[in-house]
Every structure is written in C-alpha cells, then in structure tokens.
Amino acid sequence: MTPVVYKNRLTALRALLQEQDLDGLLVSCPENRRYLSGFSALDSHLHETSGFLLISPDAAFLLTDFRYREWAQAEAPLFEVQIYTKGMAKLLSELVGQMGARRLGFEGPFLMYATYQKIVQEAEAAGLQVEWRPLENFVELLRAVKDPEEISLIRKSLAITERVLAQVGATLRPGLTEREVAWRLEQALREAGAERPSFPPMVAAGPNAARPHHHPGERRLQTGEPIIIDMGAVYQGYCSDMTRTFYLGEPDARFKEVYTIVRRAQLAAETGIKAGMGTDEADGLARELIAAAGYGEAFGHSLGHGVGLAVHEHPSLSPVKERAVVLQAGMITTVEPGIYLPEWGGVRLEDMVLIHAEGARLLNQDRTFYQFD
Numbered sequence: 001m002t003p004v005v006y007k008n009r010l011t012a013l014r015a016l017l018q019e020q021d022l023d024g025l026l027v028s029c030p031e032n033r034r035y036l037s038g039f040s041a042l043d044s045h046l047h048e049t050s051g052f053l054l055i056s057p058d059a060a061f062l063l064t065d066f067r068y069r070e071w072a073q074a075e076a077p078l079f080e081v082q083i084y085t086k087g088m089a090k091l092l093s094e095l096v097g098q099m100g101a102r103r104l105g106f107e108g109p110f111l112m113y114a115t116y117q118k119i120v121q122e123a124e125a126a127g128l129q130v131e132w133r134p135l136e137n138f139v140e141l142l143r144a145v146k147d148p149e150e151i152s153l154i155r156k157s158l159a160i161t162e163r164v165l166a167q168v169g170a171t172l173r174p175g176l177t178e179r180e181v182a183w184r185l186e187q188a189l190r191e192a193g194a195e196r197p198s199f200p201p202m203v204a205a206g207p208n209a210a211r212p213h214h215h216p217g218e219r220r221l222q223t224g225e226p227i228i229i230d231m232g233a234v235y236q237g238y239c240s241d242m243t244r245t246f247y248l249g250e251p252d253a254r255f256k257e258v259y260t261i262v263r264r265a266q267l268a269a270e271t272g273i274k275a276g277m278g279t280d281e282a283d284g285l286a287r288e289l290i291a292a293a294g295y296g297e298a299f300g301h302s303l304g305h306g307v308g309l310a311v312h313e314h315p316s317l318s319p320v321k322e323r324a325v326v327l328q329a330g331m332i333t334t335v336e337p338g339i340y341l342p343e344w345g346g347v348r349l350e351d352m353v354l355i356h357a358e359g360a361r362l363l364n365q366d367r368t369f370y371q372f373d
Contacts, residue, residue, distance in 0.1 A: 001038060001149060006078050009036055012142055014057050022133065023101035026092070026119075027053035029110040031309040032139040037076040040237060041068055047112075052088060053079065056099050063088055063095075089118040093126045101130065108134030140314040144306055145330035150238060151354060154307065154332055155363060157194070157235035158352055161242050162366045164188040165231060172246055174223050178203040178216035181229070189233050198232035198239035198311040209245070209345035212301055212338060223249035226259075226345040232311055239311040241334050242364065243350030255347070256372040258295070258339050262347045263369055265289045265337040269303060270353060273327065273335070273360040279317045280324040286337040287319055295339045298346075304334035307352060331355040332363070 013036060017025060027033050030043045033053050039062060041050035051064030051072065062072050062079040072081045084091040096104065106116070116132075123130050146154070168184045185201040204214035206225040214228075221227060227248070232241040245262075247255055265286035272285040283303040290299045303317040315325050317333055327333075333355065338348030349369070353360035 003077060005147065005149070006036065006038055006076075009142065010055065010060060010078065013055060013139065016138065016142075017055075017057065017105070020105065020133075020135075022103050022105045024054060024056035024059075024096075024099065024104050025135070025138070026104060026106040026111070027055065027139065028115075029107050029139070031313070032107065032110075032143070034237060035139065035143050035309055037062055037079050039068075039072050039076045039079075041071055049088075052092070054092065054095055056101060059099060061095055063091055087118070087122075089115070089122040092119060093122040093128065096123065096130060097126055097128055103131045103133065105133045105135045105138065107138065108136050137314055143308055144314045145328055146308060146332055146354075147330075150308065151330075151332070153236050153238040154240060154352070157198075157233045157238050158240035158242065158363055159365070160189065160192045160194050160233040160235060161231060161240045162364065164192050164194075164233070165229065165242060165244060166366065166368070169229065169244065169246060172221060172227065172248060174221055174248055176221050177218050178205055178208070178214075178221070179218060181221070182216040185229070185231050189231075192233075194233035194235055195237075196234050198234050198241060202228065202230040204228045204346075206345050207343055209347075210340045210342050212340060212346070212348070221248060224252065226255060226347055228346060228348050230348065230350065232307075237309055239307050239309070241307050241311050241336075241350060241352065242366075243336055243348045244366075245347045245349060247370070251370065251372070254344070256370075258341070258347045259370055260372055261290060261293045261295060262337050262339055262349050266335055266349050266351065269335045269337065270351065270360055270362060273333075273353065273355065275327050275329040275331075275355050275357045277327050278321075278324040279315050279327060280319055280321045282327060283317045283319045286335070290337060290339065298339045298341055299337060300340070301338065304336050304350075306331060306333050308332065327355050329355055329357050335360075 054061040203216040209228045227246040230243040269286040306313040336350035340346035352363040
C-alpha cells in the first residue's frame with residue numbers, strides 16, 4: 001500500500017471522529033492497526049501486543065516497545081513512533097495530556113479489561129479528566145469496503161487457496177486421517193506462496209461433518225461419507241476463505257439430495273445478492289430455499305461474513321433482523337450455506353463474492369462441483 005492510501009484512511013477516520021464528537025481514538029485491534037498505519041506485526045499472544053495507535057484530528061502516534069521500534073518506523077511513516085519503557089498506560093497518559101483530549105474512543109471488543117483499568121488509573125493519577133467511550137465496528141466500517149489494491153490481494157489469496165484445495169483434494173483416499181489431510185493443506189499453502197493459513201484448516205469426515213467448526217482429529221476418511229474441507233490463505237496480509245464437500249466412492253441418494261439443495265441455495269444467493277440489500281435479506285435468499293426443502297433447522301449459522309485483513313470481519317450475513325446492515329458496493333463476503341445432520345455428516349459450499357450495485361461478482365475460479373441429475 002502506498003502512503004496515499006494510509007493518508008486517505010486517516011482522513012476518513014478523522015471525519016468519523018468529528019461526527020462522533022471525539023478528540024481521538026485508541027486502536028488496539030491488530031487488523032485495524034495495520035489498516036490505518038501499515039504496521040504489520042501480529043499479536044501472537046493474548047496478553048502481549050505489538051502496539052497501539054492513538055489518533056487525533058492533528059496527530060497520529062504508534063505506541064510500541066523496543067522490540068518493534070525499527071519495524072514500526074519502517075512500515076508506518078505517517079505515524080510518530082513512541083516507545084514505552086514504563087508501560088503503555090503511562091505513555092498514553094502523557095500523550096493524552098499533551099493533546100488536551102477530553103473525549104477518547106477505544107475499541108470495546110478488543111481492549112482487555114485489565115489494560116483498560118491501567119489506562120484509567122494512570123489518567124486519573126495524572127489529574128486528567130477523560131471520558132472513555134467504548135466503540136464497536138468503528139474502524140471496521142471503513143475496512144468493510146475494499147479498495148482496488150485490497151481486492152487484488154484478496155483475489156491472489158483466493159487463487160492460492162483454490163490451487164491448494166484442488167491439489168490436496170485430488171489425493172483424498174480412505175485411510176488418511178483428518179489431521180493428516182489438514183497438515184497437507186497447511187504445508188501446501190505455504191509452499192504455494194501463502195504467509196500462513198487464514199485459520200487452521202478444517203477437515204471433517206463422516207459424522208464429524210455435522211460440526212460446522214470441527215477440529216481435525218484421528219478419524220480416518222472412509223468410502224461412502226461426506227468430507228468437508230474449509231480453508232483459506234493469507235497473502236500480504238489479506239485473507240481468503242473457501243469450503244468444498246467431497247465424497248469418496250459413488251455418492252448415495254442422501255448425499256445427492258443434501259448436496260444439491262446446498263448448491264442450489266448457494267447459487268440463489270450468489271445471483272441475488274447486491275448492494276443496497278440488507279444482510280438479513282441476503283441470508284434469506286439461501287435460507288428460504290433450504291427451509292422449503294425441509295432442512296431449515298439444519299442450517300444454523302449465517303450465510304456468510306466479510307473477509308479482508310481478518311478472515312471474519314464486517315459485515316455478517318446474519319438472519320437476525322436486529323443485526324442487519326445494508327450491503328455496500330466494494331464489500332467482499334463469503335456465501336456458504338450448509339446442512340448438518342447429526343450422526344450422518346454435512347455439506348457446506350463456500351465461495352467469495354464482491355458486492356456491486358447490480359449484483360455480486362464471483363471471485364472464485366474453481367467451479368468443480370458435483371452435478372447430479
């Protein structure tokens with residue numbers, strides 16, 4: 001990304017700060033930190049962070065420790081890098097005092113409560129009178145609409161995922177364990193140019209395929225049962241997400257029925273989604289078809305989710321009307337209907353689409369689906 005991209009993102013964020021009558025924003029979410037600054041370090045552990053951003057109408061600070069100083073200075077030229085030696089909370093208090101800020105937003109879902117307590121205590125000890133406002137989906141609303149460079153990177157990430165899934169899918173044989181297949185996927189992703197998987201690959205065989213988020217184990221693949229593989233890649237920070245369902249041997253009548261319903265639901269959504277539509281309405285495009293076929297209770301998750309710097313991000317294509325948002329041109333989401341039947345297994349098919357005013361553009365090139373009469 002060029003410095004102009006980050007300058008534009010800061011301008012957009014500062015406009016939001018003005019709308020919300022805020023003097024600044026403390027950013028702790030790693031993806032939001034990277035989106036706004038370019039600083040790509042990860043937060044590897046729950047209790048450790050690579051740094052925070054403090055952004056006001058007139059200033060942009062990147063707060064980090066000595067380990068990341070050179071890295072931050074190289075990747076975030078629009079930010080003044082500040083190294084904390086006596087703790088982040090103390091440095092933050094000093095900067096807030098210099099700014100004269102009185103109303104500061106912070107990311108409620110990401111800032112740990114213990115860290116928040118330290119921040120408040122340091123501010124009070126310094127005699128500052130600060131109103132701390134918890135925010136949700138603040139930067140995420142900006143991230144949801146992708147620019148052309150982001151779209152290009154996501155396409156490349158998805159191309160890697162498709163190539164690897166086709167490669168490993170062709171090697172599926174009875175006797176392989178779920179864990180062995182998952183390792184093949186992860187190894188092949190890195191060899192194909194991915195930085196890492198966007199999440200641990202899911203391989204769910206037989207009855208385990210009834211678990212939408214199954215963790216691969218020692219169950220062996222067998223003839224005559226469904227196998228769900230859900231995987232994705234990270235390429236230059238951007239994620240992809242894709243699911244296909246396989247079957248070893250000649251598919252039986254039940255698999256044919258369930259698979260055909262899921263595929264029809266996916267196609268209905270992919271051809272019907274467009275900008276201006278509510279996320280609950282988009283979900284309904286697939287859900288109503290599955291329910292009409294008698295499997296409504298077996299589709300228990302949302303139709304899809306946004307994908308970008310995080311593999312799950314805004315918006316959620318949820319059936320819950322109270323959580324609905326309007327889809328906008330430039331958003332990238334998954335379309336992943338599924339049917340899950342205990343003691344038998346399940347079928348899920350997942351593509352990625354780019355939302356346009358006139359519809360949705362399919363980003364996947366792989367179209368190797370089962371075709372049943």
